[in-house]
Amino acid sequence: MALDEHRYSLAVRWTGNLGSGTSSYRDYSRDHDIEIPGLPVLQGSADPTFHGDRSRYNPEQLLLAALAQCHMLSFLHVAVRHGVVVLSYEDNATGMMRLNRDGSGQFETVTLHPQVTVADPAHIVLAGQMHHEANKVCFIARSVNFPVLHVPVTTAGSP
Numbered sequence: 001m002a003l004d005e006h007r008y009s010l011a012v013r014w015t016g017n018l019g020s021g022t023s024s025y026r027d028y029s030r031d032h033d034i035e036i037p038g039l040p041v042l043q044g045s046a047d048p049t050f051h052g053d054r055s056r057y058n059p060e061q062l063l064l065a066a067l068a069q070c071h072m073l074s075f076l077h078v079a080v081r082h083g084v085v086v087l088s089y090e091d092n093a094t095g096m097m098r099l100n101r102d103g104s105g106q107f108e109t110v111t112l113h114p115q116v117t118v119a120d121p122a123h124i125v126l127a128g129q130m131h132h133e134a135n136k137v138c139f140i141a142r143s144v145n146f147p148v149l150h151v152p153v154t155t156a157g158s159p
Contacts, residue, residue: 010034010035010036011033011034011035011036012032012033012034012035012044013032013033013035014031014032015029015031015032015033016028016029016030016031016032016045017029025051026051029045029053030045030046030050030051030052030053031043031044031045031052031053031056032044032045042057043056043057044056044057044058044059044062045057045058046058046059047060060095060097060107063095063107063144064093064094064095064110065093066140067093067095067110067112067138067140067141067144067148068091068093068112069140070138070139070140070141071091071112071114071131071134071135071138071140071141071148071150072089072091072114073138074134074135074137074138075089075114075116075130075131075134076089077134077137078130078133078134078137079118079127079130082123082126082130084118084120084123084126084127084130085118085119085120085123086116086117086118086119086127087117087118087119087157087158088115088116088117088157089114089115089116089117090114090115091112091113091114091115092113092115093110093111093112093113094110094111094113095107095109095110095111096108096109096110106146107144107146108146109146109147109148109149110144110146110147110148110149111148111149111150111151112131112148112149112150112151112152113151113152113153114131114150114152114153115152115153115154115155116152116153116154116155117154117155117156117157118154118155118156118157119156119157119158120156121156123156124154124155124156127152127154128152128154131150131152132150135148135150
């Protein structure tokens, strides 16, 4: 494997056979486990709209989480490169998925709402601008075919 290649693997195991498999649309559970060696099992299901269990994570939530996590980590990296000390970061991300008449669907947009606190008030404007740079280096945002928008709020605080 080349130094610039990173490979990831996990197992997804369907746990929703209620006895008759997929004999009909309502005769099975959408429950499944996501297993990554050395980590706790992540319990997944479909969105409740699609007969999933609302107490489990669904793929749409996990895609939104992946985008928000990647942007945050990219932003923190960019902050270090610019000498901006970030004291706190929180994001209340939203996404909009559209269903099509044929039963397919796709995300149309994701909007990240990062609330960032920086140590130096002089860095507030720069920190706001760094979201564009972070989006350009975020691996997940670069991999999706819909816009990832940003509505950042930056404040200054003390350590």
